Amino acid sequence: MAFFNINIMETNNFDVIILGGGPAGLTAGIYLARAKTKALILDTGTIGGQVVLTHEIANYPGIESISGYMLAKTMRKQAKSFGCTIKSNIKISSLNLSGKLKKVVVNDKDEYTAKSVIIASGGKSRPLNVPGEKEFAGKGISYCATCDGDFFQDKEIIVVGGGNSALEEAVSLTQYASKVTIVHQFDHFQAYPWAVEEAKNNPKINFIMESEIIEFFGDESLRKVKIEHQRTHEISEMEIDGVFIFIGYIPRTDFIKNIVSLNERGEILVDNNYQTNIEGVFAAGDCLEKRYRQITTAVSDGTVAALNAIEYINK
Amino acid sequence: MTLQTDLRHIIDTEDYNKFLEENENVMICCGRMGPMCVPVYAVMEELQEDGEYEHVAFADMLFDNPHAAVIRNLPECSGFMGLPFTVYYKNGKVVKATSSIQNREQITEILDSEFKK
Numbered sequence: 001m002a003f004f005n006i007n008i009m010e011t012n013n014f015d016v017i018i019l020g021g022g023p024a025g026l027t028a029g030i031y032l033a034r035a036k037t038k039a040l041i042l043d044t045g046t047i048g049g050q051v052v053l054t055h056e057i058a059n060y061p062g063i064e065s066i067s068g069y070m071l072a073k074t075m076r077k078q079a080k081s082f083g084c085t086i087k088s089n090i091k092i093s094s095l096n097l098s099g100k101l102k103k104v105v106v107n108d109k110d111e112y113t114a115k116s117v118i119i120a121s122g123g124k125s126r127p128l129n130v131p132g133e134k135e136f137a138g139k140g141i142s143y144c145a146t147c148d149g150d151f152f153q154d155k156e157i158i159v160v161g162g163g164n165s166a167l168e169e170a171v172s173l174t175q176y177a178s179k180v181t182i183v184h185q186f187d188h189f190q191a192y193p194w195a196v197e198e199a200k201n202n203p204k205i206n207f208i209m210e211s212e213i214i215e216f217f218g219d220e221s222l223r224k225v226k227i228e229h230q231r232t233h234e235i236s237e238m239e240i241d242g243v244f245i246f247i248g249y250i251p252r253t254d255f256i257k258n259i260v261s262l263n264e265r266g267e268i269l270v271d272n273n274y275q276t277n278i279e280g281v282f283a284a285g286d287c288l289e290k291r292y293r294q295i296t297t298a299v300s301d302g303t304v305a306a307l308n309a310i311e312y313i314n315k
Numbered sequence: 316m317t318l319q320t321d322l323r324h325i326i327d328t329e330d331y332n333k334f335l336e337e338n339e340n341v342m343i344c345c346g347r348m349g350p351m352c353v354p355v356y357a358v359m360e361e362l363q364e365d366g367e368y369e370h371v372a373f374a375d376m377l378f379d380n381p382h383a384a385v386i387r388n389l390p391e392c393s394g395f396m397g398l399p400f401t402v403y404y405k406n407g408k409v410v411k412a413t414s415s416i417q418n419r420e421q422i423t424e425i426l427d428s429e430f431k432k
Contacts, residue, residue, distance in 0.1 A: 045418065046357040053350035069319055069353055088361060089419035138351075138397030138415025147349035151396040220394040242396065 014040040014085070016309050017104055017114040020252075021088060022049020023295050024285025025120035026075040027302030028309070033082035035310055040112060041079065041086045042104065048072025049122045050249075050286070051295055055146065060295055071295075092255055097281050116309040119256060119268060119276070119283040120302060123249040123293070128160065132216030133245075140222025140242050145169040148244075149176045155241035158183050158225065160213060166246040167195040173244065174204040181238075183208045185230055213243065251287040263289050274305040275312075282309050318375050319348060320356045322363065325376040331385050335407040338372035340430040342422075345376045345386040346399025351416040355399050358419045362426075371430055403429055 016032050018025045021043035032039035046052060054068030063071070080086060087106070096103040102117045125143055127133060133141060142148040149172065157177045159170040162184035168191075170180050182199065187210050189196045199205050208227065214235070215226040225243060228235050253266045261269045261277040267289035274282045284301035286293045318324055325331050325343060335341055344359060346352030359373045376383050378398055386392065389409060392400050397415035403425055404410065410429045413421075 046354045048357070052353045052357065055348065067319060067348060069348060089358060138413075139394060140396055142351075142397055142415075144350045144398075147347060147351050147398045148396060221396060 012110065012112045014038045014112060014114040015313050016040070016116045016118060016306075017042060017102065017112055018118045018120055019043075019092070019104070020049065020120035020122055020285065020287070021047040021076070021086060022120060022122045022285055022298060023051055023072070023075065024122070024298040024302035024305070025049070025118070026072070026079050027299045028118050028120060028284060028306040029079035029084035029086070030075070030082060031303055031306035032310065033079060033084035035306075036083075037310055037313070039084045040114070041084060042090050042092070042106060042112070043086075043088045044090060044092065044121075044252075045088065047076050047086060047088045050124075057295065095256065095259060097256075097259055097278050100280070102280065115313040116280045116282065118302075118305045118309055119253075119260070119281065119287060120285045120298075120305070121252040121255070121287045122298075123251050123286040125245075126247045126250045128213060128245055128247065130214055130216065132218070132222075136216050136218055136222040139220065140218060140240075141216065142242065142244050143246070145173050145244055148242075149173050152177050152242045154178045156239075157181070157242040157244060158213070158238070158240055159244045159246065160184075161246040161248070162186060162189040162191060163246065163248055164191045164195050165248075167191040167199045169244060169246055170205055171195075171198050171202055174202055177204065177242075180205045181208055181240075182206070183211055183213060183227060185212050186210065216243070249286070249293075253287050265289075273308045274301065275308065280309075280312055282312075318346075318356070318377055320375055321360050322356060323372075323374040325374050325382075326380070327382040328385050331376070331382070334372065334374055335404055339406055340371045341374070341404040342371055342401065342426070343374045343376055343386065343404070344399045344401045345383050346378050349398060351397060352399040354416055354418070355401055355422070358417070358422050361419070362422070368426055368430075370432055371426060405429060 015038040018041045021041045029041045051068040052072045090106045093105040093108045104112045153176045156179045158181045210230045213225045214228045217224040251266050268283040282305040284305035285298040362368045363373050391409045391412040395414035402412045
């Protein structure tokens with residue numbers, strides 16, 4: 001029995017644990033495993049992160065065109081081929097990142113330890129977080145125009161948001177919908193001027209500014225929304241066939257908010273070595289405080305964080 | 316467009332019927348290579364790879380394939396307005412259907428309740 005326990009401990013002890021299996025995490029895994037460092041990637045969702053959601057990538061140097069799904073798949077294969085252990089769709093139950101030995105408990109039962117941790121948890125689409133949103137997802141509420149646009153042929157829909165994605169998708173949805181109403185919380189758009197211009201010039205698009213959807217209603221599918229004006233707090237109801245939500249991304253850092261230093265947007269703060277406020281804990285990719293979020297920048301972050309983690313554990 | 320997954324691809328109605336006849340427990344995800352569909356395929360690939368659900372046969376079907384009408388027109392999928400349409404069959408009969416993205420927990424909950432080992 002004692003022998004069995006020792007084996008379990010050895011199996012669960014790594015040099016570096018990477019929290020997140022997007023391009024940053026997978027790159028860190030590739031570099032660590034190739035350097036004969038025992039690395040484990042843990043991801044609460046699908047390996048590949050947001051890149052798997054990209055239909056076509058044409059600006060990744062060295063590859064003329066590839067789907068995000070295939071790029072992520074190749075990165076995963078590459079990391080595994082060098083000996084990196086990868087576990088996806090796990091639930092992080094607890095984290096102890098202080099001290100020399102970091103501990104991560106997964107699915108309430110499996111404990112993994114490592115000398116160093118790289119947080120590469122990425123970002124996720126921001127939901128509205130209002131009543132009815134979960135209930136009508138897939139039944140009138142969508143987060144993807146390419147996927148679900150054709151379900152709304154000749155129907156009236158709302159697009160929520162004021163950034164580039166919202167305005168571009170609103171224009172794209174006019175090829176299906178009879179009428180598109182953009183609901184935006186501010187009195188101006190964050191999108192590029194050309195995107196605003198294109199939306200404003202489209203006869204099928206109209207605008208409800210300084211307003212937010214506060215509730216969704218329906219039966220088997222979405223029928224109506226309640227909208228609140230942000231300045232006057234006047235509430236109105238609008239019958240609608242569908243709502244597309246494009247209100248940006250938020251970093252996936254909820255699980256570490258009281259553990260490592262974050263800025264007011266929940267992004268992780270790191271030093272020049274990509275080390276957080278905790279010794280031996282590094283961060284990389286879209287969860288960081290930074291201006292540009294690209295696959296190439298995530299790959300770069302993952303590389304630097306991995307090399308610094310290697311240096312740290314060999315000290 | 317093709318589905319770039321490691322799942323078995325259902326190509327037409329005949330293939331669909333054959334797959335249902337040959338397997339007691341079936342999960343078919345009918346979608347595109349879009350943001351809501353890919354996570355479902357990924358979970359199915361993992362479940363297939365893990366071998367934990369060997370008693371379930373996993374497959375996908377391209378939503379835009381004209382033959383996918385066999386799934387699109389199922390009464391259980393009426394009212395669905397989000398891809399993918401994921402359908403679970405026991406002995407050829409639909410026992411559950413979901414619309415839009417589902418995570419591993421939601422999928423395994425259905426597999427465990429509908430397809431007991």
